[in-house]
Amino acid sequence: MDWLKNPNVTGKISKKQKKSIKPSNKREFTGSSYPKGVPRSFLQQQVYQFPRTVRNLTWTNPRLQNPTSFKPIEAASSTTPQDDWADTSRDNVYSPSDIYEDSMTNYSDGSSDHELDWNSNTEEKQSNVYDRLGPPKPKVPNLTINLQMEESHTDRKVVVENVEDTLKYLPVDLREDIKTSRDPIVTTFLKSWPWKKSITVKKTISGRHFLAFTQQEQDKIQEVYDKPDTFVQVSITGYPTTWDKEDVLDCIIESVRGRTFIPCFVEFSKDECKFLVLQCRHALTALHNYGFNIRKDKVDLEITISLTSVTLQTLDFVPKLILRKIIASRYDGENKLSLKEFTLKKDISHFVYFPLNRKNNQMQIIDFAGSVAWDYIVELDLSHNRLTSIAGFDLAEITPRLRYLNLSHNLFDRLSVLICCRELNLESIVLEGNPVCNNYTDPNLYVEVIKTLFPTVTIIDGVLMPTKGQMPTFQRNYCPEEAKSVVEMVLEVYFPLLEASKEQRVNITHLYDEHASMTITFRNKLRFSPSYRKYQELLLRARCLEDGRVDSIEGVTNITKHMNKWPELEHDPTTFSVDVMHHTDTTTVIRVTGLLKLIAATLAEEEHLLAFNKTFILKTTDGVGYKIMNQMVYWDEPTKEYANGFKDTTVNRKNLSLKLDTAPNEELKEKFIEIFMKLANVDRTIIEKCLIMKDWHFKNALEHFIKLLRLDALDSLKEN
Template identity: 20%
Template sequence: MKIGKAANMMPNSGAVYVTASNLPTGIIYKNKALLSSQNYWHKFIVCNAASTSRNDILDAIMEQVYPMDLIPVSFWRDNHGANFLARNCEHAIEKLCKDNLVVANPKTNKKFQLNLVLKFATTKEFTIDIKKNILVVLTKRFNTLTKVLNLVKFHEEQDLLEYCPLSQPKIMFFVLHLAKSLFPHPEVYLLQNNGIKILNPLESLLTQVPYIKSIDLRYNNISNIDNLHYLNIFKLTELYLDGNPFCEKLSVDEYVKLITNTVKGLRKLDGQLLKLDNLPVAKRNYFCNFQVAPLVNQFLEHFYHVYDSNNREGLKELYHKDAMLSLNSTYYPNQVTSISARIHTYSQISRNLQKLANFSMMHNNLYLGNQQIANILLNLPATQHDPYSFTVDVMSYTNSSIILSISGVFKECIDGISTDERIYGFFRTFVIEIINRDGLCYIVNDQIHVYNALSWQVRDSFKYKQPLIETPSVPQNPEERKHVLKAIKLITNMNTQWCIKYLEECDYDLKNTLIRFVELFNQEKIPDHVFEQPKNGV
């Protein structure tokens, strides 16, 4: 097709003009034969759309007629507005007419007003072949070395002459079918950010099932869980689905169970290992709720900074006035630390119930109150902890409390200098009371277990300088992303679509997203319509 051909055409002599004013006359039903015929092109005229991009106009119309089929071609502008042609779209036209040819514009408060020209041209008078153009784009987006076909935001591809949204099942099926003929053995399909709602077009890849190892469907609009059964046809080892609406309906455990029961043999889901040698994969750090990670990191960093300092007096302020502390110790033989270990320092205040000969003394080594606890900790040897060795599990988190366990390695210091002769392992459980939203909290229970470090711990410790714990800077699963999205919406007051936009630009890093938002807000580069309340209310 030559660019501008449709724009230069005159309407067919039998063309029928449809406007909001003549809809009440029954003009659509009188010309139903024109709508049902596959031999006619119909012209769509979108008024008051001068300042709106092609994709935004067509996205709005497609959203309004969904799930009816409508494939726009040959978009152009003239003095009457934005124009495009479509055929074989009877039900979509009927839906638009029921809405009085008015289409909501999600970008502004204004609405698009449509006019139609039925039978604008016949399929003989106007021909179009977008296959060649799509094949060129697909070739550009295929990596022959990695066998990855990148269809991310396919409709925004600059080299596409026509609007090809994969959110339209027919278009998605057509594009995947062309890709299949072009690349017989691709291993990875990237389908992120395409507004995909249903997955039945994936059936076009049936002949490629033995070769496809990974499909990425992140940040689409899949809301119906029943759609997932289309993934049954594949033998995938890796799958990405986070960022879809259905994810918000499920807890993390429910989500993982649903997907693994639907798609057998998965090793990775949303980038996280599910199994290793057919055994569940353990995570080094576990957070029952991603929102608590910054608070936990801040608490541990401050606690061990004070604990390893020359003055532990500040620890008193970290414990509740009615807090409890208990300690026990174990000596392990046949370790590289066994000869130099000095467990006696810890065992003399240990509350190991298994070693108590007289249970009437079980309360003697249970230390109560922040002053008594501070005195005990002050009398323990000076230490230097290895933050890289830390493993943290947050087992419980509510608005008022945190229960977390931390294990790792520390050295004792002699005259202020750490020594490799005395290296210990530890396991510690804190119960923390949260006082307010500003992060004020107190330790109400502290249980410590100390032992001479195991040989492998000595081998692997004190090699790197790292943050205290490896809290993920970005969310690791759909549940965590949901919390980050909720936080951004609460702070910025932007709608969901724009919150996701900025989060994606910053790889879901909460801090960088907020910095980006503040910069653009101060420059007044964020449109008013993206705020769910007036801008001055932010």
């Protein structure tokens, strides 16, 4: 204003207001009474009398874009050095919000600065003016206060903007979340972000220019759209500040429905959203037909298409190939594909935007993913994609083996949209997070409708829906409190009897019901194992589905006779995993898995390990006495987790030396022979000769004996 001649402020007051300004008490600064460096006219304006309409004037300067450039000079006193007047490098930045807050300051006499007498002393008035324009107070964090004023307004209008709104307009290459992203597409192409430098524009087309183009010129422009290596820039303006990048892009994609349109390298600002497209002639031609103007929800979007010099040589980015890479990274190569939040994450959506909530995109995603064996897909994840329909996927035709479908956190508002895939034999479907879930207050009705669409579904939203006669799934090492006594009986009675000698193993008969049955199966690989003959007795009367053999052992007598044929066994309880799969007052189902070894008949034979899985179905009539009604036995080779079976790791044993410092006496020799005979059932003379050969070193003698036994050379000791 004229009364505040600051070079950084260019706001003006009207001529009518200037006429209302009257000088009061013409007290001028003459001679050298004013500091050097301050224009005389600047200080002369301070003695004018301003009417209340001027004092309350709300002014605005449309050219003052950066309020930090305004640095008012502080008021000077008679003791202030001359250099202080010329110092404008203050640390604190000017803030209009401080003026607005300070203008309502109350003074000690009860009056505010609006009620000050403007005819008072000029020096006092000057001090008040500079106080209001003095150093600002600390700003409120995360808030920016903008003053919007016009000459016709008499009140101040304050607009509060959130810092988050400012961050969303930040250039992509400066965003912290983009810099720290681990997505391979982002990390690869962030370095070549095209908007870091100005892009050369060859021709710009908008609604204003297009009407003046001839048909020949339009054909030439559309020919550029067909070039497979030339990028076209699309710019959209006119959207409100409440819109996000996705709102603008969705509006454009919806307007060109049925046509390929893949925005890439999206740069979003407050006034303009621009991006590049490649090989999208039909979509760009549709924008021509719309007159470069799209209207949605009373919002008119203006579109500008620019022919650029950006080609595949300068920007090696083919949107369709990029989409294929993204799909390939989410495919496990066998039967599982995850399209969760496809190109909708905040980082990747700036580089390529291909939402699956459009039917045309759903149809094209099948073609893009050429490396995916859709016929063998069993599990498909389409969650977090803002889907309202999946008709474009045609899952019943494309994925006939699909069993697990995840549609959670989308925008389905009714279940009828799933009729298109009702031919699928789904086992699990997830719909949580969709509006349709809120439409059903009765969970039974919700389950009934889904079961009507997909009769084979057993799991809905992660919850098992048991059917009549179906056994519930078991939990590893799960045992309810009321079933502990039954489990202890099996572990403490059955397995010790099975490890007993064949004479005592007969007592296992009392654990089975008179009409009990037992089935035995094994892994087919065991038949081709080199040690198959060692545990061949365990596989007698075993069923083999590949050979068409289905056998079972019926009756307690036959079960006992069959188990007596088994070799001596020893179980490792540390490897046991016990699961109670089902428990009622009359029936209990227990599953026990673990490791056992076959005890060798002699020291020369190796002991073989086997993994077992035994399932017991027990019945009771009085709740006290239980009988085994059915037993299912499965034999397999031990896995890696059982590699340390039968190894005592609880006690760190020291290596004991069995070598004697002096020659043993007759009593000690006799004990060595007695122990040796218990370990090896051979003639005493052979044992004695073996100990003598090794100087009565028990360990060396035992190793030498085993070596001769394996070589079938024990007769050599007799000859000696």
